[in-house]
Amino acid sequence: MKQLLTKAQTEKLPPEVWEIFRKFKKEGLEIYLVGGAVRDLLLGKEIYDLDFATIAHPEEIQKILPDSFYDNVFGTVALTMGEPKNKEKYEITTFRSERGYSDKRRPDKVFWGNSLEEDLKRRDFTVNAMAVSPQLELVDPFLGQEDLKKRIIRAVGNPDKRFSEDALRMMRAVRLAVQLGFTIEPKTFATIQKNEALLKYISGERIRDELFKILASDYPNEGITLLLTSGLLRYILPELIAGYDVAQAKHHIYDVWTHSLLSLKNVPSQDPLVRLATLIHDIGKPATAKGEGEARTFYNHEVVGAKLAKKIAERLRLSKRDGERLTTLVRRHQFSVDERQTDSAIRRFLRHVGKENLEDMLALRTGDRLGGGARETSWRLEKFKERLIEVQKQPFSVTDLKINGNDVMETLNLKPSPEVGQILNQIFKEVVEKKIENERKTLLNRLKETKPSL
Numbered sequence: 001m002k003q004l005l006t007k008a009q010t011e012k013l014p015p016e017v018w019e020i021f022r023k024f025k026k027e028g029l030e031i032y033l034v035g036g037a038v039r040d041l042l043l044g045k046e047i048y049d050l051d052f053a054t055i056a057h058p059e060e061i062q063k064i065l066p067d068s069f070y071d072n073v074f075g076t077v078a079l080t081m082g083e084p085k086n087k088e089k090y091e092i093t094t095f096r097s098e099r100g101y102s103d104k105r106r107p108d109k110v111f112w113g114n115s116l117e118e119d120l121k122r123r124d125f126t127v128n129a130m131a132v133s134p135q136l137e138l139v140d141p142f143l144g145q146e147d148l149k150k151r152i153i154r155a156v157g158n159p160d161k162r163f164s165e166d167a168l169r170m171m172r173a174v175r176l177a178v179q180l181g182f183t184i185e186p187k188t189f190a191t192i193q194k195n196e197a198l199l200k201y202i203s204g205e206r207i208r209d210e211l212f213k214i215l216a217s218d219y220p221n222e223g224i225t226l227l228l229t230s231g232l233l234r235y236i237l238p239e240l241i242a243g244y245d246v247a248q249a250k251h252h253i254y255d256v257w258t259h260s261l262l263s264l265k266n267v268p269s270q271d272p273l274v275r276l277a278t279l280i281h282d283i284g285k286p287a288t289a290k291g292e293g294e295a296r297t298f299y300n301h302e303v304v305g306a307k308l309a310k311k312i313a314e315r316l317r318l319s320k321r322d323g324e325r326l327t328t329l330v331r332r333h334q335f336s337v338d339e340r341q342t343d344s345a346i347r348r349f350l351r352h353v354g355k356e357n358l359e360d361m362l363a364l365r366t367g368d369r370l371g372g373g374a375r376e377t378s379w380r381l382e383k384f385k386e387r388l389i390e391v392q393k394q395p396f397s398v399t400d401l402k403i404n405g406n407d408v409m410e411t412l413n414l415k416p417s418p419e420v421g422q423i424l425n426q427i428f429k430e431v432v433e434k435k436i437e438n439e440r441k442t443l444l445n446r447l448k449e450t451k452p453s454l
Helices: 007-011 015-026 036-042 058-064 116-120 144-150 159-165 168-180 186-194 196-201 204-215 220-230 256-266 272-280 301-315 320-331 343-353 355-371 379-392 405-412 418-432 440-448
Strands: 031-034 051-054 076-081 088-094 096-099 109-112
Touching: 015 031, 015 088, 031 036, 031 116, 036 144, 051 116, 058 076, 058 088, 096 116, 159 168, 159 186, 168 186, 168 196, 168 204, 168 220, 186 196, 186 220, 204 220, 204 272, 220 256, 220 272, 256 272, 256 355, 272 301, 272 320, 272 355, 301 320, 320 355, 343 355, 343 379, 355 379, 405 418, 405 440, 418 440
Parallel strands: 051 088
Antiparallel strands: 031 051, 076 088, 096 109
16 A cells, blocks of 8 residues: 655645656656655654655756756756745756775766666665655655664665665764664664774765764764764774773762763753864873872873864864864863962963853863763852953953054154054053053043153
């Protein structure tokens, strides 16, 4: 018996899907909605990344959809549709089969296929190997709907073959599991463990993208645990594994590994890079551990950790900006909130961290505290936050003054010279020391009292 989509599921389909179905039906060509959109539709989730599979070849697809573009060897034609402020990208791919995966990443050869089932059997997991026809019939040759009900991620067909075709699928299994709150089917998981070393063939960019999706999920700490037990983590973050069973002392009640996972679990930021920084903030501890029991120390672990964070950023091909953010958060996470600190000390902290990273750093500290069994905050931390706000009201450099070099030259009848800068620096020092306010009228009056050298 054919299974049709329910009324509620049908209503979730955007009008662009119906338009694409209509245009292909008019030409008498098979086309189906496929992949993750079908999975999410059956789960009652919002659907996005809508992909289609068709018997039509790329040239035919472009005739039917003249606004589309085609620039790859895999038979995928893409187009953008929807309202001007809410456009979505749609991809239509010719049925295909593949042969040879010598680099464990992409097929050596791609052939046009003749049927939907032939196309679906090359996909990664059963929950992604379903399709919906223009007649709203669900096509599910590998029982993906049953696996949705069982809440499991299972490879299509032979898992050895699926993972040898594209080793990144092993990480994708973990990512889907934590995104959906599913478990990985035992045979599929055992095959990941067996083939873990294939991940070394995958580029840092692709690994980074999957890792960040895991970190951005609702269960990032469970995702990292799955990466560890599957064996994949040693090819992604081997530095993190070094903290396993490394005991800590004093206020720490967990080993470095457990503390790192719990810090990740509790960090309030949704930013995957901040979550990564929180996860690896103590990776310098194994190399700096000295002593035992309550006498154990990790002096300068943040310095060693920053060097390791830089290597991780390079391995994951982070942008220069993101790499610097990651390194800064790890390097500066060990900051003091002693209420006896001077304003100058807090200003130095702000300069080192950067105003743009301050919120992220405080989020990391919250995760760090909760991951160590402490309360979310303390009166010292709250007082420190108040002082951060107050100190930021003060100028951080000469350029923050309400006057500039032109004001100095005009008020004191000076020509451009090093003396102009010296006067500004002196006034800046007085503002920092709170001898005068950083108000334009006040500063201009102070300038009039200045006696320039002759």
